[in-house]
Amino acid sequence: MTLKAVPGSSDRLRELRQSLVEATPVERNARLAAAANAIRRRDLEMIRRAGLGHIGGDFSAIDILTVLYHLVLRHDPERPDSVDRDRFVLSKGHSAGALYATLASVGYFPDAELDTFMAPLSPLNGHPNRRKVPGVETNTGPLGHGFPVAVGMAMAAKLDGRPQRTFVLTGDGELQEGSNWEAALSAAQYRLDNLTVIVDRNRLQQGAPTEDTSALEPLADKWTAFGFTTREIDGHDHEALYRELSASPRASGRPTCLIARTSKGRGVSFMADRVEWHHKVPSADQAAQALEELSR
Amino acid sequence: MSTTEAAAPLSALHDCRKAFAETLHELATADQRVVAVCNDSVGSSNLKAFADGHPSRLVNVGIAEQAMVGIGAGLANGGRIPFVCAASPFLTGRALEQIKADVAYSQANVKLCGMSPGLAYGELGPTHHSIEDLAWLRALADITVVVPADPAETREAVRWAYEYEGPVFLRIGRTAVPDLEPHVTFAPGRAAQLRAGSDITLIGVGTTVAIALAAADLLDEQGVSASVLNMSTVSPLDAEAVHDAIGQTRGIVTIEEHTVRGGLGGAVAEIVATSRPTPMRIIGVPGVFAPTGSTGFLFEHFGLTPQAVAAAALEIVGTGP
Numbered sequence: 173m174t175l176k177a178v179p180g181s182s183d184r185l186r187e188l189r190q191s192l193v194e195a196t197p198v199e200r201n202a203r204l205a206a207a208a209n210a211i212r213r214r215d216l217e218m219i220r221r222a223g224l225g226h227i228g229g230d231f232s233a234i235d236i237l238t239v240l241y242h243l244v245l246r247h248d249p250e251r252p253d254s255v256d257r258d259r260f261v262l263s264k265g266h267s268a269g270a271l272y273a274t275l276a277s278v279g280y281f282p283d284a285e286l287d288t289f290m291a292p293l294s295p296l297n298g299h300p301n302r303r304k305v306p307g308v309e310t311n312t313g314p315l316g317h318g319f320p321v322a323v324g325m326a327m328a329a330k331l332d333g334r335p336q337r338t339f340v341l342t343g344d345g346e347l348q349e350g351s352n353w354e355a356a357l358s359a360a361q362y363r364l365d366n367l368t369v370i371v372d373r374n375r376l377q378q379g380a381p382t383e384d385t386s387a388l389e390p391l392a393d394k395w396t397a398f399g400f401t402t403r404e405i406d407g408h409d410h411e412a413l414y415r416e417l418s419a420s421p422r423a424s425g426r427p428t429c430l431i432a433r434t435s436k437g438r439g440v441s442f443m444a445d446r447v448e449w450h451h452k453v454p455s456a457d458q459a460a461q462a463l464e465e466l467s468r
Numbered sequence: 469m470s471t472t473e474a475a476a477p478l479s480a481l482h483d484c485r486k487a488f489a490e491t492l493h494e495l496a497t498a499d500q501r502v503v504a505v506c507n508d509s510v511g512s513s514n515l516k517a518f519a520d521g522h523p524s525r526l527v528n529v530g531i532a533e534q535a536m537v538g539i540g541a542g543l544a545n546g547g548r549i550p551f552v553c554a555a556s557p558f559l560t561g562r563a564l565e566q567i568k569a570d571v572a573y574s575q576a577n578v579k580l581c582g583m584s585p586g587l588a589y590g591e592l593g594p595t596h597h598s599i600e601d602l603a604w605l606r607a608l609a610d611i612t613v614v615v616p617a618d619p620a621e622t623r624e625a626v627r628w629a630y631e632y633e634g635p636v637f638l639r640i641g642r643t644a645v646p647d648l649e650p651h652v653t654f655a656p657g658r659a660a661q662l663r664a665g666s667d668i669t670l671i672g673v674g675t676t677v678a679i680a681l682a683a684a685d686l687l688d689e690q691g692v693s694a695s696v697l698n699m700s701t702v703s704p705l706d707a708e709a710v711h712d713a714i715g716q717t718r719g720i721v722t723i724e725e726h727t728v729r730g731g732l733g734g735a736v737a738e739i740v741a742t743s744r745p746t747p748m749r750i751i752g753v754p755g756v757f758a759p760t761g762s763t764g765f766l767f768e769h770f771g772l773t774p775q776a777v778a779a780a781a782l783e784i785v786g787t788g789p
Binding site for chain 2: 255312316320324351355358361362
């Protein structure tokens with residue numbers, strides 16, 4: 173592992189988390205929103221520098237990632253291999269930029285490393301590599317891989333009797349991969365009530381809306397039919413994310429699915445809900461406008 | 469009945485799955501970390517005793533190979549040592565991308581066990597033949613590909629896979645094989661020379677090692693001295709053993725229960741072609757889907773016999789008809 177945690181980050185994260193828990197809902201929401209937009213700005217700079225990236229899906233997922241890493245997951249940036257850590261799997265591995273900026277924001281590695289995103293020989297590949305980046309649990313990139321691996325993680329915790337929770341974030345288009353539904357069957361069969369699937373439901377896949385491609389709706393009904401406790405939430409409402417993620421999994425004997433209604437390109441007016449921003453790189457003028465909007 | 473089976477009494481022939489299952493059961497009894505993951509293959513993977521002895525550690529995902537391999541990787545993330553067992557054609561063909569991304573590239577400590585590979589499913593046809601698995605797996609970085617040749621080597625290979633920290637593919641044969649003589653201790657990444665010889669090198673893998681030994685006997689009767697190698701590790705290949713074969717004999721014959729494209733023969737040819745070109749014959753399934761027939765029939769049909777191997781060797785040494 174070439175990347176090392178920032179010294180003192182564990183203590184800083186603990187204090188941050190404590191102060192967020194103790195804050196009023198309004199204050200907490202404002203602070204998480206500001207933290208998420210700081211991660212968006214950093215991600216945008218990384219993508220500009222690399223000339224590559226998946227900004228639309230990054231921005232739809234960043235509020236979820238921010239709430240998980242700042243407030244929900246039991247984890248320790250200075251001990252990324254601790255046995256009892258909660259597991260998080262980014263199944264939509266093309267949102268690596270969002271994950272890297274989030275990991276750096278809590279000290280898994282120095283912020284300056286983000287400037288190497290996708291540069292030759294950087295540990296920060298276009299898709300995450302657990303052998304190079306602390307905090308990454310399994311290598312993702314091809315779609316439909318993260319959820320089955322998360323099922324195995326949840327099974328391991330059950331076998332050990334460990335209190336670990338496992339979260340996996342999938343794209344919505346990604347649910348067209350059949351391997352997800354194989355994993356869903358196993359999650360229900362093995363009564364994995366320590367597992368939460370979060371669907372980044374931004375309704376757009378690379379080339380078109382999901383519903384114009386291979387329709388997913390009624391998506392909540394599908395998860396429920398597969399044996400999940402299913403809830404639909406606003407994936408950009410930090411307080412709702414905090415409440416729902418903290419309370420997940422929801423029901424004894426059943427895995428949970430949170431369908432997070434999101435907007436691809438969230439936070440930037442000219443990107444939001446526009447299919448072309450799946451992996452477009454903003455021009456200098458566009459970047460300036462985006463940074464301005466994300467600083468309000 | 470095939471020539472290979474005729475070479476030894478039936479009572480002396482073994483299905484390596486039994487040695488595999490017994491060893492896995494022993495390991496699981498001694499170490500709680502060992503789990504078995506399978507795809508509705510409790511019977512065909514010989515996991516019945518494991519299921520009875522360690523029911524909570526037998527994960528049967530049903531007919532779902534992609535999830536099966538991913539779940540194996542997740543169990544490894546939690547510190548378990550998963551042996552992921554399924555018929556080799558479905559494990560490797562259906563879940564190849566999971567093997568690549570979740571296991572090899574992620575360096576997950578998963579032991580993939582491809583059961584009944586090659587032509588073991590005979591009459592069931594090419595959908596059930598696993599004659600591409602070595603080529604597919606060998607193309608991947610960072611996964612060790614091991615093919616034991618008899619029950620004793622199977623036991624050693626399974627124990628080694630358990631002790632080794634990292635991805636392993638074990639190809640566990642169902643086609644009956646004799647106990648090899650002499651027994652050579654399994655060493656990962658190293659070919660075992662079962663017989664010394666100065667004219668030709670015969671290289672077998674798994675079920676074909678016994679055929680190579682029988683071919684060496686036939687050649688001996690004709691005054692041709694054959695070296696026989698058991699190439700138990702197909703990836704990474706023992707290049708040194710191939711260099712020795714090039715330097716010490718006049719040619720190489722490889723024999724595999726696999727397509728001739730990219731398997732053992734291909735691996736050896738890569739070394740031969742980039743060091744010192746040496747005559748070779750690659751015996752296996754010649755780039756076709758097999759016709760209908762039993763395993764024994766197909767071995768005969770494709771020349772996986774001592775006679776055909778000896779004839780190929782004689783062609784190289786120039787003393788053939």
